[in-house]
Amino acid sequence: MNAPPPARIAVVGASAAGLGVVEGLRREGYAGGLTLIGDEPHLPYDRPPLSKQLLTGEWGSDRLGLRGAAAIEALGLDLRLGTKAVALDTRSREVRLDRGGAVGYDALVVATGAAARWLAGTRGVAGVHVLRTLEDALGFRAELRPGVRLVVVGAGFLGAEAAAVARGAGAEVTMVTDAALPLGDVLGPVLGGMLAGVHVEHGVRIVSGTRAGTVLADHGRATGVRLTDGRVLDADAVLVAVGAVPNVGWLAGSGVPLGDGVECDATLYAGSGVWAAGDVANWPHPRTGSRIRIEHRTNAAEQGIAVARNILAGPGRAVPFDPVPYVWSDQYGLRLQIYGRTRGTDTVRIVEGAPEDRKLVALYADGGRVRGVVGVNMPRATRGYRALVAETAALDERSVA
Amino acid sequence: MEISLDFDKCCGAGQCVLAAPEVFDQRDDDGVVVLLDADPPAEEYENVRRAAQVCPAAAIDVRP
Ligand SMILES: Cc1cc2nc3c(=O)[nH]c(=O)nc-3n(C[C@H](O)[C@H](O)[C@H](O)COP(=O)(O)OP(=O)(O)OC[C@H]3O[C@@H](n4cnc5c(N)ncnc54)[C@H](O)[C@@H]3O)c2cc1C
Ligand code: SF4
DSSP: OOOOOOSEEEEEOOSHHHHHHHHHHHHTTOOSEEEEEESSSSSSBOSGGGGTHHHHTSSOGGGOBSSOHHHHHTTOOEEEETOOEEEEETTTTEEEETTSOEEEOSEEEEOOOEEEOOOTTOTTOBTEEOOSSHHHHHHHHTTOOTTOEEEEEOOSHHHHHHHHHHHHTTOEEEEEESSSSTTHHHHHHHHHHHHHHHHHHTTOEEEESOOEEEEEEETTEEEEEEETTSOEEEOSEEEEOSOEEEOOGGGTTSOOOEESEEEOOTTSBOSTTEEEOGGGEEEEOTTTOSEEOOOOHHHHHHHHHHHHHHHHHOTTTOOOOOOOOEEEEEETTEEEEEEEOOTTOSEEEEEEEEGGGTEEEEEEEETTEEEEEEEESOHHHHHHTHHHHHTTOBTTTSOOO | OEEEEOTTTOOOOOHHHHHOTTTEEEOTTTOOEEESOSSOOGGGHHHHHHHHHHOTTOOEEEEO
């Protein structure tokens, strides 16, 4: 016999991961009390379009909703939007809210995601932006005009996507990265080089191997960026895209193990009735044993579903979360897709297409085993190689074209 | 079961095909989802619901 499910489940964080949990619970037949707490005023909405369709203006904010209002209604939630969890008491099993009062629970899921990292001292300077929330995206979009000088600090997926959109809007874009190549650490020199080439072709100026030191401002408005090597880049607007930090501040002193995120076990359980899902969750990957935290949209949904199942399975029956991570990125006309892990691998082999054609599939291997696959403009073909990642197949023995 | 797809939202992730290969496929060129079976048998319902839930673009709507 399974233990009876917890009578009251509370989920903090009303975005992709939190929604995954509550939908997963209802789909599995959970009929108990379910509270979803989110500090944003909106119904759960999607972030990937913030740096893509919303930023280009192709979509209005009305298209971002993860589910229609009726579908959310049908979940039968005690939904608290515009409400921030400010503290957790794991002894009395209560979440304290900024509006006063508390929510009791038998099982709690932390799905509070991550917040954009800022450059020190730049918060509140007009013209300096991050890109994480709908309001961020709308504020940044308003800067994108022909001729505006934009400095993008950071050249990860977010910075690269924003640079592409900004060029499309006619901005003069300079991308600053401390790496040798934009996305070079994720994609390696060949694909990173191809991508850098695409940006340059579209008129993005890439300043690599240096960091942004400080933002220069005049009367509270950004005028440029001083690099750590002393150079100054003039700017009318600055986008800070240097990563995100997990939202765990409200858990301080609760006894929930914190490090880079909520430190869970392999089943995403952090002890004393607390689970975590999405960008905030840090867990030992069952296959590699090392702790990871993944900031991908698909991971948030999948972890939400996994946590829902594990809560209902009850103690001793929860199963480890063992995904093949997936992420995509759109830049100009390119669609990049990645299954598994590419960072830190020692071999890249292109198995279909070619960089010159901007259409290819590449396998990333470490010690002769396939760890990741990257596709450029070949979505269906790329998916075909996912199995090699799932099996960590030997690079040579398998169907490599 | 009624399945509706928003082709415009679809980002070609193929997660739906992994979850329900009997029901979904992807176009070769841009990876946009293709519905193979608009009225799948009951034993596929669970897979289809899972596909809708993992789709990173919220492009799949399933009723009931
Ligand atoms: C601009 C942008 C583009 C992206 N593009 C892609 C992409 O192309 N592909 C991809 O795979 N991934 C992409 N991502 C990443 C993806 O969006 C995230 O992995 C995903 O949103 C994580 O979901 P989450 O629910 O874990 O966290 P979040 O989306 O961060 O949601 C957490 C929610 O919790 C709320 N919250 C935080 N603290 C509290 C509190 N104390 N009380 C109440 N509520 C709280 C937050 O306000 C937020 O609403 C992108 C992200 C951004 C920002
Ligand atoms: S999972 Fe969603 S986004 Fe991906 S191919 Fe299927 S419908 Fe499109």
